Amino acid sequence: MAHTNRDIRLVVLDMAGTTVADGGLVEEAFAAAARHLGADPDGMIDHVRATMGESKISVFRHLFGEETKAQEANKAFEAAYAELVDDGRVEALPGAREAIEELNSHGRTVVLTTGFARPTQDAILAALGWQDLVPLTLCPADAGGRGRPYPDMVLTAFLRTAAADDVRQVAVVGDTSYDMLSGVRAGAGVVAGVLTGAHGAEALRAAGAGQVLDGVGQLPGALG
Structure with a gap:
C-alpha cells in the first residue's frame, strides 16, 4: 500500500538548528x-x-x-x-512552537530529539517554556546511548509513543546530514531538511532528504 505525507502519525523533530535557534x-x-x-x-x-x-x-x-x-x-x-x-541566549526559531501545536491539532504526535545530554536538553526546554509542549523528548542516552546518525532515537520514539503502526508513518525533520541519515536508516516515510541550521540544501539532499524546507514553520503545510 502506498503511503503519502497525509499518513504521517509521528513527527520526530530535532532541536538546535531546527526548532531552537542555535546562533553559534x-x-x-x-x-x-x-x-x-x-x-x-x-x-x-x-x-x-x-x-x-x-x-x-x-x-x-x-x-x-x-x-x-x-x-x-x-x-x-x-x-x-x-x-x-x-544567560537567555536560547530562543525558539520563528514559527516552531506554532508548527508543533498545529501538528498536534492534526492528531500527530511530536517528539523532540537532541544530540545533547539530558541536563542540557532539559535546560533548553525550561528556558523556552516547552516542558509540556510534546509528550516525549529524547536524548541519545534515552535510546541506549547511540545518537545520530544511528536510527535509534527515531525508533525509540516510534516504540515509546506507539503513535504509528508502520515506520513509513514517521517523519524525521532536522537541519543536519546526520538528522537525514538517521531518518533514512529508520525507514521513515518522510525525511525533511530545514535550512535554519548547520547544513545547506545540497548536503541535506545528499544525506537523504526527500524535501528541504526554509524552516519548520512550513512543515504542517508540507505534510498536508
Missing part, C-alpha cells in the same frame, strides 16, 4: 570545552561543524581519543552551554 552557541560551548582541556579549538571546529547533530560525547571521543578526556570535555561543554542558556 554549540561552537561557543565547544570552544570553551576545548580551552578547558588546554586544546586549540580552531583546529577542531571544522570537525564540529561537519558532525553537527551527532551525540556530543562521540564528537569528543573522536577529537580527544582517551575516554576520560572525552568525558571531561563533554562535562565542560555541557557546563558552558548551560551558562549560555542561563
Whole structure:
C-alpha cells in the first residue's frame, strides 16, 4: 500500500538548528570545552561543524581519543552551554512552537530529539517554556546511548509513543546530514531538511532528504 505525507502519525523533530535557534552557541560551548582541556579549538571546529547533530560525547571521543578526556570535555561543554542558556541566549526559531501545536491539532504526535545530554536538553526546554509542549523528548542516552546518525532515537520514539503502526508513518525533520541519515536508516516515510541550521540544501539532499524546507514553520503545510 502506498503511503503519502497525509499518513504521517509521528513527527520526530530535532532541536538546535531546527526548532531552537542555535546562533553559534554549540561552537561557543565547544570552544570553551576545548580551552578547558588546554586544546586549540580552531583546529577542531571544522570537525564540529561537519558532525553537527551527532551525540556530543562521540564528537569528543573522536577529537580527544582517551575516554576520560572525552568525558571531561563533554562535562565542560555541557557546563558552558548551560551558562549560555542561563544567560537567555536560547530562543525558539520563528514559527516552531506554532508548527508543533498545529501538528498536534492534526492528531500527530511530536517528539523532540537532541544530540545533547539530558541536563542540557532539559535546560533548553525550561528556558523556552516547552516542558509540556510534546509528550516525549529524547536524548541519545534515552535510546541506549547511540545518537545520530544511528536510527535509534527515531525508533525509540516510534516504540515509546506507539503513535504509528508502520515506520513509513514517521517523519524525521532536522537541519543536519546526520538528522537525514538517521531518518533514512529508520525507514521513515518522510525525511525533511530545514535550512535554519548547520547544513545547506545540497548536503541535506545528499544525506537523504526527500524535501528541504526554509524552516519548520512550513512543515504542517508540507505534510498536508
